[in-house]
Amino acid sequence: MNFKTYMNEKRMMVDTRLAELLQTDVTPFGPLYEAMNYSLMAGGKRIRPVLMLSVLEALGKNAAPYLDIACAMECVHSYSLIHDDLPAMDDDALRRGKPTNHVVFGEGIAILAGDGLLTFAFELMARQRHIDPDKIRQCLYTFAHAAGPAGMVGGQAFDLQSEGNKDIGLDGLRLLHRSKTGVIFKAAIDMAAILGDAEPSQRQALDTYALNMGLTFQITDDILDIAGDEAILGKPVGSDVKNNKATYVTIFSLEEARNMAQKAAAAAIAAAEPLGEKAWFLRELVSYMLVRTM
Amino acid sequence: MNFKTYMNEKRMMVDTRLAELLQTDVTPFGPLYEAMNYSLMAGGKRIRPVLMLSVLEALGKNAAPYLDIACAMECVHSYSLIHDDLPAMDDDALRRGKPTNHVVFGEGIAILAGDGLLTFAFELMARQRHIDPDKIRQCLYTFAHAAGPAGMVGGQAFDLQSEGNKDIGLDGLRLLHRSKTGVIFKAAIDMAAILGDAEPSQRQALDTYALNMGLTFQITDDILDIAGDEAILGKPVGSDVKNNKATYVTIFSLEEARNMAQKAAAAAIAAAEPLGEKAWFLRELVSYMLVRTM
Numbered sequence: 001m002n003f004k005t006y007m008n009e010k011r012m013m014v015d016t017r018l019a020e021l022l023q024t025d026v027t028p029f030g031p032l033y034e035a036m037n038y039s040l041m042a043g044g045k046r047i048r049p050v051l052m053l054s055v056l057e058a059l060g061k062n063a064a065p066y067l068d069i070a071c072a073m074e075c076v077h078s079y080s081l082i083h084d085d086l087p088a089m090d091d092d093a094l095r096r097g098k099p100t101n102h103v104v105f106g107e108g109i110a111i112l113a114g115d116g117l118l119t120f121a122f123e124l125m126a127r128q129r130h131i132d133p134d135k136i137r138q139c140l141y142t143f144a145h146a147a148g149p150a151g152m153v154g155g156q157a158f159d160l161q162s163e164g165n166k167d168i169g170l171d172g173l174r175l176l177h178r179s180k181t182g183v184i185f186k187a188a189i190d191m192a193a194i195l196g197d198a199e200p201s202q203r204q205a206l207d208t209y210a211l212n213m214g215l216t217f218q219i220t221d222d223i224l225d226i227a228g229d230e231a232i233l234g235k236p237v238g239s240d241v242k243n244n245k246a247t248y249v250t251i252f253s254l255e256e257a258r259n260m261a262q263k264a265a266a267a268a269i270a271a272a273e274p275l276g277e278k279a280w281f282l283r284e285l286v287s288y289m290l291v292r293t294m
Numbered sequence: 295m296n297f298k299t300y301m302n303e304k305r306m307m308v309d310t311r312l313a314e315l316l317q318t319d320v321t322p323f324g325p326l327y328e329a330m331n332y333s334l335m336a337g338g339k340r341i342r343p344v345l346m347l348s349v350l351e352a353l354g355k356n357a358a359p360y361l362d363i364a365c366a367m368e369c370v371h372s373y374s375l376i377h378d379d380l381p382a383m384d385d386d387a388l389r390r391g392k393p394t395n396h397v398v399f400g401e402g403i404a405i406l407a408g409d410g411l412l413t414f415a416f417e418l419m420a421r422q423r424h425i426d427p428d429k430i431r432q433c434l435y436t437f438a439h440a441a442g443p444a445g446m447v448g449g450q451a452f453d454l455q456s457e458g459n460k461d462i463g464l465d466g467l468r469l470l471h472r473s474k475t476g477v478i479f480k481a482a483i484d485m486a487a488i489l490g491d492a493e494p495s496q497r498q499a500l501d502t503y504a505l506n507m508g509l510t511f512q513i514t515d516d517i518l519d520i521a522g523d524e525a526i527l528g529k530p531v532g533s534d535v536k537n538n539k540a541t542y543v544t545i546f547s548l549e550e551a552r553n554m555a556q557k558a559a560a561a562a563i564a565a566a567e568p569l570g571e572k573a574w575f576l577r578e579l580v581s582y583m584l585v586r587t588m
Contacts, residue, residue, distance in 0.1 A: 022443075028469065032443055032451035083409060088401035107382035111405065112451045115377060115412065116443035122416045123438035126431050133428040137420050140434060144417035149316075149326055149410035157326035157406045175322065 003284040010050040013064075015041075017071050021124065035105040035113035036120075040078045042096050047217075048073040048188050051285070055192035058272075058279035059202065066195050068128055069139060072121040073188055076147050079117035080156070082110055089160060092239075118147075131195070139191045146187035155179030166246045173246045181221075182214035205274050209282060212268035216289045219261040222247035227254060229293060265290050297578040304344040307358075309335075311365050315418065329399040329407035330414075334372045336390050341511075342367040342482050345579070349486035352566075352573035353496065360489050362422055363433060366415040367482060370441050373411035374450070376404055383454060386533075412441075425489070433485045440481035449473030460540045467540045475515075476508035499568050503576060506562035510583045513555040516541035521548065523587060559584050 001009075018040055024033040049070030053063040063070075085092040085100040086107060093103050102110035125140050145151060159176055162168045168176070189210040193203055225240045226249045240247045248257040268286045272279045295303075312334055318327040343364030347357040357364075379386040379394040380401060387397050396404035419434050439445060453470055456462045462470070483504040487497055519534045520543045534541045542551040562580045566573045 026444065026448075028452060028466075029443060029448035031455060032448055036443065083405055086402075086405065088405060108380075108454045109451060111377055111380065111382060112447050112454070115408075116447040116451075118409065118412060119438050119442035119447060123435060123442050126435035126438055129431075133431045137423075137427045137430050141417060141420035144413050144420055148413035148417050149323060149330065150320065153406050153410040153413060154320070154323035154326055157403060157410075158322055160402045160406070161325060172322075 003281065003288060006054075006281055007050060007285075007288075010053050010063075011046045013053070013067060014046045014049045014071060014074060017067050018074060021068075021071060021075075022120070031105075032109065032112060032116060035101060035109050036078075036116050038104060039082050039095075039101050039113065040075065040117065042078075042098055044074070044077070044096070046074060048077055048184060051185060052188040052192045054281045054285070055189050055206065056196045058275050058282055059192065059196035059198055060278055061196040065130060066192075068124055069131075069191060069195070070188075072124045073143070073184070073191075075117045075121040075124065076143070077184070079114040079121070080147075080152060082114040082117070084156065086110060089156070135194055138194045142190050142194065143187050146183040151179055151183040155183075163243060163245065166244055166250060168246050170251060173248070173251060176246070177218040178214070181218050182211070185214040185217065186210045202275060205271055208271035209268050212264045212271060213282075213286050213289070215264040216261055216268060216286055219248045219257055219264065220289050220292060222249045223254065223257055223261065224293070225249070261290060297575065297582060300348075300575055301344060301579075301582075304347050305340045307347070307361060308340045308343045308365060308368060311361050312368060315362075315365060315369075316414070325399075326403065326406060326410060329395060329403050330372075330410050332398060333376050333389075333395050333407065334369065334411065336372075336392055338368070338371070338390070340368060342371055342478060345479065346482040346486045348575045348579070349483050349500065350490045352569050352576055353486065353490035353492055354572055355490040359424060360486075362418055363425075363485060363489070364482075366418045367437070367478070369411045369415035369418065370437070371478070373408040373415070374441075374446060376408040376411070378450065380404060383450070429488055432488045436484050436488065437481050440477040445473055445477040449477075457537060457539065460538055460544060462540050464545060467542070467545060470540070471512040472508070475512050476505070479508040479511065480504045496569060499565050502565035503562050506558045506565060507576075507580050507583070509558040510555050510562060510580055513542045513551055513558065514583050514586060516543045517548065517551055517555065518587070519543070555584060 022033055022037050024030055024037055026033050052070045052073060056063040056066060081095060082101045084090050085095055086102055092100055101113055125136060128136055155176055189206050193206055225237055228237050230237050241250060265286045269283045272282045316327055316331050316334060318324055318331055320327050346364045346367060350357040350360060375389060376395045378384050379389055380396055386394055395407055419430060422430055449470055456466065483500050487500055519531055522531050524531050535544060542554060559580045563577045566576045
């Protein structure tokens with residue numbers, strides 16, 4: 001199977017399941033569920049769930065029984081975007097070419113839609129009765145720790161406080177990226193390792209892979225903000241520069257950032273080598289990140 | 295032991311543990327942790343965790359091993375208050391006699407402090423390795439379901455949309471109260487029943503108790519909003535009337551509301567009767583609710 005087909009197949013699995021999970025005919029809470037669905041089904045890349053499912057397959061497991069865990073990751077991703085876009089945060093009016101949640105439903109409902117998606121994600125994970133409960137417990141811990149105040153929420157707070165302050169330097173930037181994006185990719189891979197009974201040597205390979213693929217993703221994200229195509233991205237480019245944010249492109253040159261992304265990608269691909277033929281998608285995913293346009 | 299001593303002892307256990315859980319010296323996320331701590335340690339009544347711990351003791355169990363689960367409930371309660379007070383929601387500037395979170399830390403950090411407390415609560419529950427993992431899974435499911443879009447978050451959205459609309463009637467009011475407060479009390483009791491291996495007959499008694507004690511709490515809350523003492527409550531009275539909200543006091547008379555609270559309390563006390571001597575606190579808790587001043 002080629003990369004595109006695999007990616008689309010997994011994405012479709014996730015999309016289909018997500019659409020089933022949050023039906024909007026919940027009387028009398030329909031309007032809240034509509035707001036949750038609006039952002040959840042806005043056509044994201046589903047990279048986090050696809051990554052988790054593909055690591056399971058790289059470990060030789062059937063990924064299907066773990067689809068809901070992967071979907072829970074997307075619910076949390078969706079919540080984080082809704083809250084990040086709020087006027088009190090990044091104040092963005094467009095996301096994936098569509099008006100952001102609070103623009104459509106108002107700030108109050110947008111805050112609650114985010115809260116609802118976050119809480120629902122944990123409910124969804126905890127209701128997987130066919131999975132060994134201690135693995136569920138470990139996954140819940142791993143994911144909540146990554147998404148919480150010591151991880152993603154902490155990164156967002158740090159970002160909010162250092163906005164317009166390019167002086168956080170490379171250390172600050174690394175911390176920001178690791179806590180905002182890296183920890184979640186790492187959690188996707190860690191959860192797959194827990195659910196897929198990874199051997200210690202496989203765990204080690206996956207850890208190095210996670211670190212470098214997260215970095216690749218983030219640097220290319222910074223590059224896209226300056227060199228991307230608005231029509232494809234569905235949002236204005238250049239907002240990081242405008243907001244005087246520290247990114248790999250504002251601290252380094254575009255050229256340097258491209259070199260750093262390539263180095264990280266090569267390191268990720270090398271790390272996945274010992275996982276063998278079954279891990280082909282993990283290697284191609286990193287190459288795809290280098291050339292992605294959205 | 296008398297009621298006050300028991301209540302204070304349990305509350306102190308919870309307060310001490312909560313103060314340990316979220317240290318603010320988390321470099322570089324200190325400011326976020328400060329904001330979380332500010333609301334978490336603002337001196338709440340800790341009714342939800344105390345309720346959970348006391349049901350465990352009513353079932354003849356040692357409550358101490360489950361203290362962190364009880365504390366997780368308080369983290370979620372604290373998150374819900376921070377988000378409810380936001381300008382886009384109830385827009386309250388005072389809570390427990392102190393400026394609300396967003397007034398002190400700004401809206402962005404207040405939203406993130408809420409997100410952080412909510413996510414941390416699930417992390418805290420999932421890291422209890424000394425408890426049977428399937429019981430942890432069941433508790434996580436019970437609590438996330440109660441706190442999520444089908445429960446508390448749904449209730450808050452319904453409240454937001456029906457604000458200034460007294461016409462939701464008694465059915466709407468019941469739904470609002472059940473989803474905003476009742477489900478969380480019910481979850482506290484359900485989690486204690488799961489952790490404490492309640493027999494089916496005990497479960498049944500606890501279910502009826504939960505329903506009626508939640509109702510007692512909510513009606514007295516509505517009464518306090520109109521007849522309470524601002525200095526003791528730490529917030530202005532009469533805000534429900536001002537905001538034209540449907541409450542037991544705006545739909546019924548103060549007299550009628552008092553009668554309904556007394557009836558609900560009597561039903562809760564009767565339901566706890568079969569649980570025997572060990573459940574004395576559950577009965578006295580309901581009597582206390584009738585006469586509470588904050």
